Every structure is written in C-alpha cells, then in structure tokens.
Amino acid sequence: METEEVKGTFKPELIPEECGGDIDDYEEALHVLMKFVGSMSSALEQVSGRGANAIVYQAGKRMGHEAGKLVEKTDDLEKALQELSEILGMEFYFEMWKPSGQDEYITENNGETVVKLLFMDCVVRQTLRRTGLPQKGPLCYLLYGYMVGAVEEVMDIKGKLDIDHVGPNACLKTLTIKWSGK
Amino acid sequence: MVKIEIDEEACVGCGSCVEDCPNDVYEMDEEKGKTKVVKEEDCMACLSCHEICPAQAMEHHDIHVAKRLYIDRKVKSVLDKMI
Numbered sequence: 001m002e003t004e005e006v007k008g009t010f011k012p013e014l015i016p017e018e019c020g021g022d023i024d025d026y027e028e029a030l031h032v033l034m035k036f037v038g039s040m041s042s043a044l045e046q047v048s049g050r051g052a053n054a055i056v057y058q059a060g061k062r063m064g065h066e067a068g069k070l071v072e073k074t075d076d077l078e079k080a081l082q083e084l085s086e087i088l089g090m091e092f093y094f095e096m097w098k099p100s101g102q103d104e105y106i107t108e109n110n111g112e113t114v115v116k117l118l119f120m121d122c123v124v125r126q127t128l129r130r131t132g133l134p135q136k137g138p139l140c141y142l143l144y145g146y147m148v149g150a151v152e153e154v155m156d157i158k159g160k161l162d163i164d165h166v167g168p169n170a171c172l173k174t175l176t177i178k179w180s181g182k
Numbered sequence: 183m184v185k186i187e188i189d190e191e192a193c194v195g196c197g198s199c200v201e202d203c204p205n206d207v208y209e210m211d212e213e214k215g216k217t218k219v220v221k222e223e224d225c226m227a228c229l230s231c232h233e234i235c236p237a238q239a240m241e242h243h244d245i246h247v248a249k250r251l252y253i254d255r256k257v258k259s260v261l262d263k264m265i
Contacts, residue, residue: 167228
C-alpha cells in the first residue's frame, strides 16, 4: 500500500495546533505498539524466565503508585476502588464482583480484607490476543502491579492481587488487603 | 442479568464448559447428554465457555462486551466481504 508523505512547515509552538492523523493512523500505531509490547514480553520471558513476571510487576507497581498520588487518601476500600476505576478509565474497566450466595462485595478473612474484581475491558488482554500470547503471562503482571501500587498509595497499606480466572471477555482477580502491613 | 442460551442440537455434550467454568454455571444433564445452565446468576461473562466450546453452542445475552481493538478493521472488512 502506498503511503502519502505529508510536507509542511514546522514552527516552535507551545501547544501544537495540529496533531495530525486520522483514525486509520491511530489504529496502525496501536497495532504496531501491541505487536511491539507483545514481542518484548515474550522475549523478556525467554531471557529472564519467571523473573519476567517480577520485572513487569515492578513496572506496573511504579505506575500504580504514580496514579495513586492523583487520588485523595482514604481508609475506605470501596471509595478507593471507585476513584481508581475512574483513573484507570475505560481501558481497564473493572467492577467489584461477588457470587450470588455472598452478601457483601468486601469480606474479612483472618485479619485480611478480600474483594473480587472483575476486569472487563483490558488493553493487556487485547495486546495478548493481537500477538497470540497466552493470558496469565508476564504482561498480566503489569495490571497486577498497577492495582497493588495504586491501592497501596491511596490507602497506605500492603495489598496483593491474585488472578482467579482469565477469559476472552473478562478476568476475575482477588485483591487482598493486609491491614497489619501499614 | 446475564441470560445464557444453549443450542441443544449443536451441543455435543463434551462437558468442556462444565469443567472450565470457575463459577459452576453449567452442569451435565446426564439424561440428555447435554450441558444445562444451573447458576446463571453467577455468570461473570468471562466467555471462557465460548472459547472452549467446539460446537459454538451457546449465546450470552445482556453482558458487557469487551472492546476488541486488536481486530484489524481492514482485515475485518475484507473478511466481511468474503464470509
């Protein structure tokens, strides 16, 4: 396919007047990025083995701490998750989930607070499907780290996120909060 | 609430969906040798059952359908013309 070269004048400017590109350009860029990230993840796993998960987790956690700084600190887990959901936006759209036999979303278990999160829209899942990689691999640890980092930052506690189940349309994860870990 | 429909004529009774579902939404109907929905209210619409079903015998209604930006629109438009 032939591509048309765009020629124009470039001036120093504080705010670019023109971003350029239509939806096809953005789509192409998105797909190249997906392939690039997928390829990086698979190479990382090849070189570092299970250490790849830890590296990606750490990267996600750092991002989560940064994002958490934008949210007001609170001890209310439900409020924290609500605000984080807004920051994560529609690309990581999640909701609290509970089985029909359970009364509350948030439960207490041996001094730990447990809540199940259902991630419906996820860019990581889309990237894995674009590149043909399996779920639950290193890239999934990015979101794992992100959530843990963000919750730690907002609530000033220690948390962990376990992957319960992955599917093509949604993934169920369990967020566990250790209050003693302040 | 999620509504699940099983096409009994298509279902081959392999039980893959019963094994794969983390919330035990399905059970095998031993008499008919087909899958049946027993706990629709516990379905979280992960759609693992869709992916594993060899007969594509199920349909989920009233669920959040995740974005599928990974599908190349140009390729899709070509496929739409062919299929």
